[in-house]
Each structure stands twice: as structure tokens, then as C-alpha cells.
Amino acid sequence: MEREGYLARDKTNLRYEIGLKILAIARGALRQVDSRKTVDPVLERLAQDTGLDVIICVLEQEQVLVVNRIVSPDFLNSDVGTGTEFPAHATSAGKVLLAHLPPAELLTLLDTNALVKNTPKTLVGREDLLTNLDSIRQQGYADCFEEFELGLRSIAVPIVDSGRSVWAALSTIGSTQDDAWQDLPALVNILKVSAREISHSMHAVSLDRFTRRLGE
Numbered sequence: 001m002e003r004e005g006y007l008a009r010d011k012t013n014l015r016y017e018i019g020l021k022i023l024a025i026a027r028g029a030l031r032q033v034d035s036r037k038t039v040d041p042v043l044e045r046l047a048q049d050t051g052l053d054v055i056i057c058v059l060e061q062e063q064v065l066v067v068n069r070i071v072s073p074d075f076l077n078s079d080v081g082t083g084t085e086f087p088a089h090a091t092s093a094g095k096v097l098l099a100h101l102p103p104a105e106l107l108t109l110l111d112t113n114a115l116v117k118n119t120p121k122t123l124v125g126r127e128d129l130l131t132n133l134d135s136i137r138q139q140g141y142a143d144c145f146e147e148f149e150l151g152l153r154s155i156a157v158p159i160v161d162s163g164r165s166v167w168a169a170l171s172t173i174g175s176t177q178d179d180a181w182q183d184l185p186a187l188v189n190i191l192k193v194s195a196r197e198i199s200h201s202m203h204a205v206s207l208d209r210f211t212r213r214l215g216e
Contacts, residue, residue: 038201043070046194050187052174056159056198057093058167059101060085062113064094067168089129090118092142092156093169099133099142100158100166106133122147141188151176155188157195170195 039056047054047070056068063085088094098106115124123129136142141157148154156171170191174180180187 039068039198040070042194042197042201043068046070046172046190047072049190050172050174050180051178052172052180055093055171055173057086057091057097057156057169057171059088059094059097062088062109064088064091064097064169072174086148087116087118089115089124090122090144090148091171092144092154093171095133095136095142095144096156096158096169096171097166099136106130118148119146119150121145140192143184146176153178153181155184155191157188157191159195160199170198 043054043056051072053072054070055066057064057066059065064087066082066084066086069082086094088098098109101109110126110129115126115129116122117124123132141155143153143155145153152173153176154171154173156169158166159168159170161167172180172187172191
């Protein structure tokens with residue numbers, strides 16, 4: 001179960017804890033009220049404005065795990081849902097998260113996991129991928145054109161916590177023929193604004209919960 005992501009071992013006390021996959025499944029079945037009120041409206045607005053699917057992902061070993069998804073009425077892909085995993089090196093969300101890993105952790109991950117070539121456009125060369133990740137880190141977003149699946153394109157930006165650490169990625173996905181890609185700078189800007197709004201709202205929710213606990 002640990003290998004499949006249902007359990008995670010705490011490195012300090014070696015005890016098992018609930019893994020991200022179970023948390024993602026729980027997120028889909030029992031969505032927290034605070035999260036729904038603060039995050040979902042941002043995702044719904046983003047899907048409506050862009051006509052693209054919107055997902056939030058976290059990094060789980062060499063995969064990215066979908067923890068939230070809003071379906072655009074213009075792009076229906078039933079293969080993606082809460083708990084779905086994708087190879088990190090072939091997706092924009094995955095690349096954003098890889099790009100912000102500590103260098104030693106990133107190199108270890110690349111050295112211990114095979115980079116599968118999903119399409120002819122997937123980057124599987126170690127140095128090529130590292131160069132790409134460096135560019136992503138500098139420009140603040142990732143753009144994957146048919147690297148995971150032919151006919152699909154996605155962009156992603158980081159979501160940071162109150163300490164400015166990247167903990168998740170916000171991504172839009174759609175057909176390569178979608179009109180939204182015509183003005184990429186504008187689309188990236190909308191995504192970055194949405195990511196900042198999510199970061200601020202989640203931080204506000206955390207502070208509110210902490211304050212309520214102090215008052216108990």
C-alpha cells in the first residue's frame with residue numbers, strides 16, 4: 001500500500017500515515033466546506049473564462065496526482081478525475097512541481113525513475129529535461145504541447161503556501177485547437193492570478209482554523 005501511495009511512512013518516527021492518494025479520493029467524496037467556498041469558485045471561473053479543463057495537482061514520487069478538477073463545458077475528458085495520476089515529466093503540472101524541487105531531490109528522482117516517451121514530443125533526455133525545467137523555473141509557468149498525449153496541450157503555474165514554498169500546481173488542459181492558446185501571455189496571466197487567489201484564500205482558511213482552535 002505504501003508503494004501504491006495509499007500509505008506514507010513518516011521519516012522521523014517511521015509510523016505509517018494516510019497517503020496522498022487516499023486524501024485525493026477523500027477530497028472527491030467529502031469535499032471540505034471551507035475549501036469548496038474558497039477554491040472551487042476560482043477554478044470554476046477559470047474554466048468558464050478559458051473554455052479549458054482546470055486541475056490542481058500535487059507531486060507524488062514521479063507522478064502528479066489530481067486533487068481537484070473542474071470540467072469545462074467546452075472540453076469534456078472523462079479520463080481525468082480526482083486521484084488520477086500522470087507522469088510528471090510529460091505534463092505541465094508535473095514539470096512545474098519538478099522545477100521547484102530542491103536540486104538534490106530532483107536529480108535523485110530523475111536517476112531512480114525511467115522517463116517514458118509518451119509521444120514523439122516527450123522529453124526523455126536527462127539534460128534536455130533539466131534545461132527545460134530551468135526555463136520553467138525562470139519564466140514561472142510550464143507549457144506542454146502534445147508531450148503526454150497527441151492533440152492535447154496544457155499550461156501550469158505553481159501554487160505557493162504562506163512560506164512561498166510550492167506545494168501544488170494549477171493547470172489548464174484542452175485540445176491543441178482551442179482558441180484559448182491564441183493569446184498565451186494572457187492565458188498565463190489569468191492562471192497566475194488564479195493561483196495567487198487560491199494561495200491567499202487557502203492561507204486565510206488556515207489562519208481562521210488556527211484562530212478558532214485558539215478560542216476553543
